[in-house]
Amino acid sequence: MMDINNAIESLDWSKEPKGLYEPIGYTLASGGKRIRPTLAMIASALFGGKEEEVLPAALALEVFHNFTLLHDDVMDRAEVRRGRPTVHVKWNDNTAILSGDQMLIEAYKLLSKVPADKLPQVLQWFNDMATGICEGQQYDVDFEQMKEVSIADYMKMIELKTSVLLAYALKIGGYIAGASPSQQEALYQFGLHIGLAFQIQDDILDVYGDPKTFGKAIGGDICCNKKTFILLTAFEKADAASKEELQKWLLVSDQNQEKIAAVTALYDRLGVRAAGEAAMEEHTALALAQLDTLPQNEATAQLRSLAERLATRKK
């Protein structure tokens, strides 16, 4: 399979006005796993699709994903992304807003190169995907202000915020290569479940990851009271006394190391790690089961290996 990184690097951002295009090139050059375009390419390969036919959509998905990171970083006031200053820090907020807008338009420019007979359907799905991401982001913001969030609400949020982009990447890749509607649906469900498994694993690693391999500080979600699968499960499993203790720690903001240790101990007592791992493994299994309904070839093997790697990753 062609190197998706080369294809991304060959996009030209040396255009005028520089103030608009340089931050786009900067954002796209910062690396990342390129998981979304890779999924689209694998899904296409699974049905013997031509690489040049799926590539525009694959690139559109990656540019779109990086657009969401750019605007999210402004909204979250994040200062570092992949080890480099974020666009609003290196330039300013207005540049991040406007170059982000252009990046979203650039995604649609790439998408417009999808084979004409496939374009109406792909554009519709791409729009549904993009809408899901914005809705997921809004729910995430809303949850910060809400006292009680159910695990079901949380799963719906991460489905929108993380999973639909993976799911549509696979579905669009398969569709362009000629997958049948039921095969498209299997790809979609595979993406949905690996996305959910990925996010739950992320929530587990924030508490139980090895600081040497995780790459981020452990306990970041605990410090800022982020409503993760782990915290929400703890609330669900806790008796009145444990709930009270947890609530007490949520009000603490100036003793982070002590807070992380105490909340982790509480998590240990409640057995939320096992609950998280069970949920993660359930979604991985649901994803893998979808693959059984698809043609078995090298691409299917790649998807299987990807799902298994996600489930056992340490970072």
Next chain:
Amino acid sequence: MMDINNAIESLDWSKEPKGLYEPIGYTLASGGKRIRPTLAMIASALFGGKEEEVLPAALALEVFHNFTLLHDDVMDRAEVRRGRPTVHVKWNDNTAILSGDQMLIEAYKLLSKVPADKLPQVLQWFNDMATGICEGQQYDVDFEQMKEVSIADYMKMIELKTSVLLAYALKIGGYIAGASPSQQEALYQFGLHIGLAFQIQDDILDVYGDPKTFGKAIGGDICCNKKTFILLTAFEKADAASKEELQKWLLVSDQNQEKIAAVTALYDRLGVRAAGEAAMEEHTALALAQLDTLPQNEATAQLRSLAERLATRKK
């Protein structure tokens, strides 16, 4: 012709999450002249197009235009738009960014309903239009920091920032209704020139408008040293002494009434009003000349009347 306002009002924004969609409904309900969708509808009518075939593109253009206003207001820190608090004031910056992003996606959702055989071309033009607007916005920002801006650079900027949206509204409307390539180009040029005439007239009215009818305070551009057609023409026409006087006033920021009076007197001496009116009339004439190459019917008469109204407007 159908009432475009009704069509805009019938778009449903009562969806969840409310934090995402309410600001979109609020923005679209704030009125405005609906000039862009109207141009698309007239261009379609000119070629006997079916209203329901052009309507999705017409609505997409209006939603897109309002998206640009929403994000521009954040970037300009504008507090009032059409007599109401802007979204970032009524809600907050993050809401304005995220709801704006969704609004841009909503424009593409509407666009996806364009007849499938016309969609690839319309999507490409829509993307070119959207890119032009972002580039124009960036040049406008760049010009604020530049010491010297030529009138040619300024015209290029307002062409991108204002005219291409009008031009593509007409071209897309005509194309969907079956206009030939040369007719599409005539519509495009008509839109380009009425846009330029409109912006130059705006620059003139800021100095010479009647405060009773203009709706905004007179001299706003003078106070903030905005590089308008009028200011750039003044620099071009000024001798060394006048140039020095003008430079001196640009450094003044605390005596606005005195500054407006002095700069206006300088403009009077240099005859920039007449130069502005000549340029405005030239672009109006160039626009009207395009209409001669098109079928002559009620729609052509509407475009003619619109161009003439723009050239003689007082607000």
